Amino acid sequence: GENVEQHPSTLSVQEGDSAVIKCTYSDSASNYFPWYKQELGKGPQLIIDIRSNVGEKKDQRIAVTLNKTAKHFSLHITETQPEDSAVYFCAAMDSSYKLIFGSGTRLLVRP
Amino acid sequence: NAGVTQTPKFRVLKTGQSMTLLCAQDMNHEYMYWYRQDPGMGLRLIHYSVGEGTTAKGEVPDGYNVSRLKKQNFLLGLESAAPSQTSVYFCASSSTGLQNDEQYFGPGTRLTVT
Numbered sequence: 263g264e265n266v267e268q269h270p271s272t273l274s275v276q277e278g279d280s281a282v283i284k285c286t287y288s289d290s291a292s293n294y295f296p297w298y299k300q301e302l303g304k305g306p307q308l309i310i311d312i313r314s315n316v317g318e319k320k321d322q323r324i325a326v327t328l329n330k331t332a333k334h335f336s337l338h339i340t341e342t343q344p345e346d347s348a349v350y351f352c353a354a355m356d357s358s359y360k361l362i363f364g365s366g367t368r369l370l371v372r373p
Numbered sequence: 374n375a376g377v378t379q380t381p382k383f384r385v386l387k388t389g390q391s392m393t394l395l396c397a398q399d400m401n402h403e404y405m406y407w408y409r410q411d412p413g414m415g416l417r418l419i420h421y422s423v424g425e426g427t428t429a430k431g432e433v434p435d436g437y438n439v440s441r442l443k444k445q446n447f448l449l450g451l452e453s454a455a456p457s458q459t460s461v462y463f464c465a466s467s468s469t470g471l472q473n474d475e476q477y478f479g480p481g482t483r484l485t486v487t
Contacts, residue, residue, distance in 0.1 A: 271413070294472035305377070305463050305478030306416070313472060351415055359470050360431065363415035 264289040264356040268364025275342050276372050283367045285352035286334040292362075294355040295335050297326060300366075301348045309350075310337070342371045374399050377479035379464050385485045386454045394449040394482050396464030402477075404470035405447035406431075407439060409460040410481070416463065422447055423470060454486045 265288040275281050287295075293314035298306035312319045312326045312335065319326050323342075328335040339346055352364040380395045396405065403424050408416040408431075418431030422441040436458060438450045447466075451458060461483050465476040 266415075268415070296475075298478075303480070305465075305480050307478065308475045311473065311475075355472060359472070360418055360421070361416075361476065362432075363417070365413055365415045 264292055264354055264362040266352060266354050266362050266364045268352050268367060270367060271365065272368045272370070274370045274372060277342060277344060279342055281339045281342055281346070281369055281371075283337045283350055283352070283369070284334060285336070285354075285364050286332075287354040287362075288333065289354070289356055290330075290333065291357045292354040295326070295328060296353050296355075296361070297324075297337050298351045298353065298363075299348045300351065306351055339369075342369075344371050344373050347371045376400065377464055377466055377477050379462075379479040379482050381482060382480070383483050385487065386451075387487055388455060390454050391450070391452050392454065392484075393451075394462055394464075394484075396447045396449070396466075396479060397445055398447075398464075398466040398477070399445065400466060400468070400477065401444070402466035402468050403444075404467045404474075405441065406465040406467075406476065407437070407447065407449045408463045408465065409433065410463060411460050419449065419462075454484075456486045458484065459486045460484060 268285045296311035300306040325338045353361040406421040407419040420439040425444040464479040467476045
């Protein structure tokens with residue numbers, strides 16, 4: 263079955279710097295990759311997603327890139343702000359349409 | 374719209390006790406899911422439902438049962454709680470369960486089994 267690995271587990275950046283979180287997946291049949299943001303005490307919330315027929319997608323300060331050949335995808339946050347501090351999860355949708363999540367990255371943006 | 378709500382928010386159980394977690398959604402979604410979240414392990418799917426009256430096993434179904442008697446509600450039951458079931462439980466729903474179909478998550482239930 264699908265397996266998703268996520269790195270790093272924690273990331274600390276200075277406000278205004280960029281942050282990059284990387285994920286790899288194992289099942290070449292997976293073709294939908296969402297990213298979720300989880301704030302303290304809340305449930306995860308979708309922030310951006312990408313399908314396998316697209317290499318990059320941007321939404322204001324966040325972007326996701328996908329390399330299907332290498333089976334990895336990344337989340338890029340530019341001009342980080344303190345409110346970006348949260349736990350971020352990547353996921354891959356397997357062939358039975360179930361999401362398989364990475365282990366999460368705790369991002370801390372230092373003011 | 375309240376979105377996805379979960380009851381209760383917190384619960385402490387003793388080993389062997391039973392309880393039911395309630396999830397409700399007001400978005401008329403067909404698909405509903407129960408996940409557990411443990412430190413360093415992300416979210417793992419316990420059970421899910423593709424519509425009223427249907428349920429299916431996910432990645433970690435042992436020790437749990439579910440029911441979907443009404444479209445808007447998805448119940449997760451623990452018949453005999455064990456310390457290994459200490460976790461944060463999240464319910465989610467989506468319209469069709471297919472790609473590009475966002476899963477909306479509830480706020481979670483923190484369960485401690487002593």
